[in-house]
Amino acid sequence: MHEHNHPMNCIVPPHMLETIAANGTPAQRDMAVQTLVASAEMRGRRLALSEYLAAAMRQAAPGGKSRLIYDAKTGVSLPGTLVRQEGDAPTADAAVNEAYDGSGATYDLYKEVYNRDSIDGSGMQLKSTVHYRKGYDNAFWNGEQMVYGDGDEDLPEKDRLFNRFTISIDIIGHELTHGVTQFEAKLVYSYQPGALNESMSDVFGSLVKQRVRNQTAAQADWIIGEGLFTPNVNGVGIRSMKAPGTAYNDPILGKDPQPGHMKDYVNTTSDNGGVHINSGIPNRAFYVTAMELGGYAWEKAGQIWYVTLRDKLTANSQFQDCANLTYLTAGELFGKGSLEQLAVKKGWADVGITVDDGTTPPPPPPEPGGGCLESFLRLIGAAPAKTR
Amino acid sequence: MEIEKIKFERTGGFAGIRLAAEIELDDLPEDERRELLRLLDELDFEELPEKLARHAPVPDEFSYTISVIAKDKKEYTVSAGDAALPADMRPLLEMLESIAKRQMRKHKQDD
Ligand SMILES: [Zn+2]
């Protein structure tokens, strides 16, 4: 499996890049200008050095958006027959086109907003298989690719509960984000780390949908899997990030079991320790944070969650860790005591988790001074390598 | 082994919606009952290890647990994850899945 790490997490502030842009060699200027443009797109936010690093590596290696859509033709073999690849015109098959467009929109969110080149951060091809098995009510990430079933298409219409799983774009963003998590925090898929893994997938799945629809946090419905149920089901979708536990209530499928507060945390061994159940708690923490901040949720709240997933969370992180680390990240990105940091605190408080805001302060972040600038210049080949 | 009933449970999946059924063999249509017994026999179900294809959980995959209860009340349980399921288990699971779905719908109509 491909692995990468983040050699440095120091921050290069825009003013430093401006200095490089003004005074560097042509190659350095190029790099700095590009970076400034990218960060201007992110509304002047400071970016972690690892992202500039990733950008620098991308220039050397071919990468970019590369989607491959396969058809399993109701069989179990993966990936199946290649039916559409990057740049190909749409086909007559809705599932193929949805997988193509949805993985494209997910790629774009990660690339354009978080400056991440695909699942692994270095241009990994996005593979999707549609029409997997017959009557298959599911979608999953198998460690290498996304897989989508057609729901209950094998049943008479009156008996169908699920539509095809590509129908809802946030499901595609959800599955792809499982890939991102696999390369980054590597959250274990059980109990609280598993529920955080699930929640990250819902968060970025929802952000893909919100961005495609150009919706602010207040305009978004915060429903995961909208349109997946047929009209035979009493429900608006699979999960509600805004009001966990309210997405469906149906005589056949039962009631949405998600809690939205720690007091309702579900202790179970089923579903890998309730990973699809207790994810309601961090989902709502994200929703409240995003609503506090207003505007487009992918910008500030999404950035905080993304950097936390990439740089802070580890395999066994618990909800409390995620609360502390999103708070820490918000402080690093936007400043201690900033509105952004307070919004994160409020988001977790709403679900019954009190952020540990550092009576024992974490180690100070690396000085964004000469040391950091020097390493940055060295990395883009503008300063001599360190000699002993 | 003389089989009395089969307990089937499917958990996880993207939707996280549990599908479960208790299937009394005597309640099944004759051809379905015969086919189910044939599949169990072919697999040597009672000889299968309790956990098939151990692997780290795959995000959003289904997990299956099947318990076969004999007339002498002996119980044989097998669980397996969808992604690494042995191919020869599929026909049995698909059959149990479709019976379970049918039961779910029937229970609703009975209400
Ligand atoms: Zn990374």
Ligand SMILES: [Zn+2]
């Ligand atoms: Zn998932």
